[in-house]
Amino acid sequence: MQTETLIYIIIAGIIALLLALFQYFNKKKSVSKLDMLFSFLRFISLFAVLLLLINPSFEQIKLSVEKPDLVVVIDNSSSIKHLNQDKKVNDFFEKLSANKDLKDKFNLEYYTFGESLKASDSVTFTEKQTNIYNAFSQLTQIYKQTTAPTLLVSDGNQTYGNDYQFVSNIYNQPIYPIILGDTITYTDLKIQQLNVNKYAYLKNKFPVEAILVYNGNNTINSRFVVNNGNTTVYSESVKFSKSNNSKVINFTLPANKVGVSNYKATLVPLESEKNKINNSKNFAVEVINQKTKIAIVSDFPHPDLGTLKKSIESNEQRSVLFFNSKEILSQINDFQLIILYQPNNKFNKLFTLLDLQNKNRFSVFGAKTDLSFLNRINKNYTQDITNQTENYQAELNINYSPFIIEDLNFESFPPLLSNFGSTRFSVPFESILNKTINGVSTESPLLATFETNGRREAVLFGENIWQWRAQSYINSNSFNEFDDFVGKLIQYLASNKQRSRLNIDYESFYNGSSNIVIKAEFFDKNYVFDTRETLKIIVLDKLSKAQKTFPLILKNNNYQVDLSSLPAAEYDFTIKASNENISKSGSFQILEYNVEQQFLNANVTKLQQLATNSSGSSHFINTTQDLVSTLINDNRYVPIQKSSKNSIPLIDWKYLLAIIALSLGIEWFLRKYNGLT
Structure with a gap:
């Protein structure tokens, strides 16, 4: 006062x-x-x-005492149960929760993790994937400003994600790994990896690469066998020793039948092996009847041409050939789609022939495009001629309806060089991407599609799309997202199927360890995406005839359902709209494979390195008696007295x-x- x-x-x-x-x-x-x-x-x-x-x-x-947090992170993956460590984890959890000294010194916080982190003290050991790095990455956001020593109860076997032994670079808390499993080395044969393309073409042979690994001291003989149903399609004897403990087998298999062909690769196990599950792997190949052939026509070289070829051919169902405006004339009937890159008056005969055959096309315009020629020969749209160019960035039209488009963060892509001026369409069109300048929309299409007289056509009003593919790689460390975007556009243009109000997106087969997500789009009678509809999927197991129904959840600009809970089998499915009599059916297969059952031991080395890097200490699950005293006696973890003054x-x-x-x-x-x- x-x-x-x-x-x-x-x-x-x-x-x-x-x-x-x-x-x-x-x-x-x-x-x-x-x-x-x-x-x-x-x-x-x-x-x-x-x-x-x-x-x-x-x-x-007012005086208050703030206790440090003790974070307990428990591995909830199925590998824990596979290594027979689930009971030990539950016993450890009960002892930890009942320890009065720990409760007096710490606030105990419990989490479980598999693919992602969850705040929970209930463990089921059913997660199909393990990402330890991701769990600590999420904990970093929670315990950034507090003292929170962390107990990691895990076998250390991570199935995907960044290397977690260096997670201390982002997670600034001491980590105490509680190691589940033992360090005993067992004699083991396993198929480390199978490399095979998802698609093959009828009457061709597709390559398969198998990486086989042996863990043991003696010289042994085994046999690598591949079966298609009850038929053995490949077999080879293999020999391993302590020094020669791995082998790579490359072979080809014939693609004789259209559809999904299922195979089982087996490395015949030894009688003394403890884990025989990792001796077999299932794989599948979808056999396609023919390739989609696409011609790119240009009268001058440009980096965009190579980019389009790489993106299109990332799907092996498609092949691309280059032509100039004269060479293509005699071979136009060999291709399902023609890509016209910056056409000029030399393309006159080609346009006449394309119109005569009513053939689908994809036009790309740029600084070298002859706009006068295009305005004269084209009846569907005209472009203002200003003899000036402008750099336009892209903005995704989320209401685009013909097919599903994922947002690739187009706003971060470099601008495309385009002709300055307005574009006027004389036919109905839909814009995939719109032009923007400095973040302001011009309401003019950058990439648009339209259908007229049974023909599909797309127009890209800009060049230097090669920069987009490069930026997409920078954003996601992969070309896949951009290549999928181009692939969907090509698939739409290379097909003459009529537009449907219900479109579904799914794979013919899924690996048992991957997420099984089926997407759908539903449109009203004006082909505008309809968020009011309720969709459901009815899934039928072909063998057991068991039927399950799941709702589809609206997410962004499509409906989705996650069927990862389904066991390995062959399924038929039907997606139905609740308010209208519209449905669509398909089939898929889930291959039997559990990556969590491929491990025999705990990854002790990485867990111990993790403890060292984070200034913690590692303990085996059977020898954790001194863990409590270590935590209680550590002077780094002391309660903090805080005072608050109120007027x-x-x-x-x-x-x-x-x-x-x-x-x-x-x-x-x-x-x-x-x-x-």
Whole structure:
């Protein structure tokens, strides 16, 4: 309280006392006890009212003790149960939760993880994937500003993600791995990896690469066998020793039947092997009847040409050949789609032939495009001729309806060089990407598609798309997203199927360890994406005839359903709209494979390195008696006493109002009782 305020309070007390004495002792010869009581009550009332006018504030200091967090992160993947460590984990969890000393020193926080981190103290050991690095990456956001030593209860076997032994670079907390499993080395044969393309072409042979690994000290013989149903399609004897403990086998298999062909590769196990699950792997190949042949026509070289070829041919169902405007004329019937790169008046005969055959096409315009020629020969759209160029960036049209487009963060892509001026369409069109300048939309299409007279056509009003593919790689460390975007556009243009109000996107087969996500789009009668519809999928197991129904969830600009919970089998499915009589069917197969069952031992080396890098210590699950004492006696983890100072004004003190009311009430009552006015 300030000195000035204290002086005001003293003055208020003197004034209140003088007023009370003046009222009850003025012109009185004698003072009774009752007058003294009345004076006191009046003094209390006046002084309290004056205090309210002064409204002094008082500082209130509260002390609190903040305990450090003890974060317990438990591996919930199926490899824990496969290594018979699930009971030990539950016992350890119960002992930890019941330890009074730990509870007194720490706030215990429990998490489980598989593919992602979850705040939970319930473990089921059913997760199909393990990403330890991702779990710590999420914990970094939670415990960035606090002291939180972390117990990692895991076998250390990560199935995907960044190397977690260096996670201390982002997670600045001591980590104490509790190692599940043992360090005993068992004799083991396994198929480390199978490399095979998802697609093959009818009457061709597709390559398969198998990497086989042996862990043991003796020289042994085995056999590598590939079966298609009950038929053995490939077999080879293999020999391993301590020094020659791996082998790579390359071979080809014939693609004789259209559709999905299922195979099982087996490395015949030894009688002494403990884990025989990793001796077999299933794989599948979808056999395609023919390739889609695409011609790119240009009269000059440009980096965009190579980019289009690489993106299109990333799907082995497609092949690309280059031509100039004259060479293509005699071979135009060999191709399902023609890509016209910056056409000029030399393309006159080609345009005439394309119109005569009503053939699908994809036109790319740029600085060297002859706009006068195009405006003269083309009846579907015209481009203003200004003899100026402009750099335009792309903006995704989320309402584009013919097929599903994923947002590749187009706003981060470099601008394309385009002709300055407006584009006017004389036919209905849909824009995939719109032009923007400095983030401001021009409401003009950058990439558009339209259908007329049974023909599909796309137009890209800009060159230097090779920079987009490079930027996509920088954004995602992969060309796949951009190549898929181009692939969907090519698939749409190379097909003459009629547009459907319900479109589905799925694979013919899935590996058992991968996410099984089926996507769908639903459009109203104007072919505008409809978010009001309710879609459901009915899945039928072909063998057991068991039927399950799942709802599709609206996510971004499509509907999705995750079927990862389904066991390995062959399935038929139907997606239905609830409000309209529209449905679509398909089939897929889930291959039996559990990556979590491929491990025999704990990854002790990485877990111990993780402890060292983070200034923690590692412990085996059977020898954790000293862990509690280590945590309790570590001076880095001490409770922190915190004080908080609050300034409370007297006017907020409700009891003062009660005192004023009580003193005035008592004075009034006593005066009436004694017959005074």
